[in-house]
Amino acid sequence: MVIKQKEIGIYIHIPFCARKCFYCDFVSYANKEEKISDYINAITYEIESFAKEFSNDYIVTTIYIGGGTPSSIESTYIVSIIKELNKNYNIQSNAEITIEVNPGTVTRKKLQDYKKAGINRLSIGLQSTNDYLLKEIGRIHTYEQFLDVYSMAREVGFSNINVDLMIALPNQTMEILEDSLNKVVLLNPEHISVYSLILEEGTKLDDLISKGKLELVDEELERKMYWKVKNMLQENGYKHYEISNFAKKGYESKHNLNCWEQKEYVGFGVSAHSYYNKTRYSNTESIDQYIKKQTDKTIHEIQKPEDEQKEYMMLGLRKIDGICISSFKNKFSKNPIYMFRKELEKLVKEELLEIDLNYIKLTNKGIDLANLVWQEFI
Secondary structure (H helix, E strand, O other): OOOEEEEEEEEEEEOOOOOOOOOOOOOEOOOOHHHHHHHHHHHHHHHHHHHOOOOEOOOOOOOEEEEOOOOHOOOOHHHHHHHHHHHHHHEEEEEEEEEEEEEOOOOOHHHHHHHHHHOOOEEEEEOOHHHHHHHHOOOOHHHHHHHHHHHHHHHHHHOEEEEEEEEOOOOOOOHHHHHHHHHHHHHOOOOOOOOOOOOOOOHHHHHHHHHOOOOOOHHHHHHHHHHHHHHHHHOOOEEEEEEOOOOOOOOOOOOHHHHHHOOOEEEEEEOOOOEOOEEEEEEEEOOHHHHHHHOEEEEEEEHHHHHHHHHHHHHHEEEEOOOHHHHHHHHOOOOOHHHOOOHHHHHHHHHOOEOOOOOEEOHHHHOOOOHHHHHHHO
């Protein structure tokens, strides 16, 4: 009898940046180049250590290298991490392997090294095609530099590229947004992610806005921008498959989809989060502490069955197609319609959810008020 292996993803956190963007509150650092070598050694050690307790029942189907700005460090470090993963884990031959890159930190040589190492998906941080806006939010690059990276990536042979955009930026108008969308669509990337700016406390942008030097767009304009994005991208052949994500057919982000479908993943690096054996835990947020000791973990949750089921609902309702009722039954041997009848009845009555024969999904109104929907399952 053939035992089917369980799928798992791996996340690698590279916290180094050329400069921290004004809106960023991720665990990332500028001007800490002296720590890069020790940090990569620490990640290598963590990868090896975890492999000793890792079950052979698993096959790695996705690897995601994020940050920070992974492309800001030498590509030899990235290549060594990929080699270490291949040495220690059973990685599927057609695994999706993504790296985040930023214009201003990428060279043709780096892209060639990534490709040769087996990385087959790029996620390029653009945010806007408007140079004035890019400068205002602390990006280190221009639109022209993005175009250079994009064309280099195609020349090197990358056939699966995501472009990140942002909406609701200070001084961003609907016209500026439409211009960005038109320019990006003309490039025909396989995937486009569009995130609304969230003002995080303690960031430089928060400071600029509190001092009156910049002004946020209002919520009504932000929602109009969101629906403009949705309509324009759908008209141009992109499927809206998750709240913030659009893809050509077959190019949905497997790594992120697996997270929204509650599949397991393991994170390596400072502040990296994991979901393994029904336990959610994370590494320290101190780079110095991480370099000294990689085995310290903070456990956030050991899931009981009811916690797992509620989370499955919350994560699944990020997807535009929603939750497949039969998939829920297969996983938990329970009917979500019966289990969550009170929550579902309330949300359907408020026109935030709709239910058909086999799916529970957000309505258009529910997309706008998604946080209210997810809160019902927390």
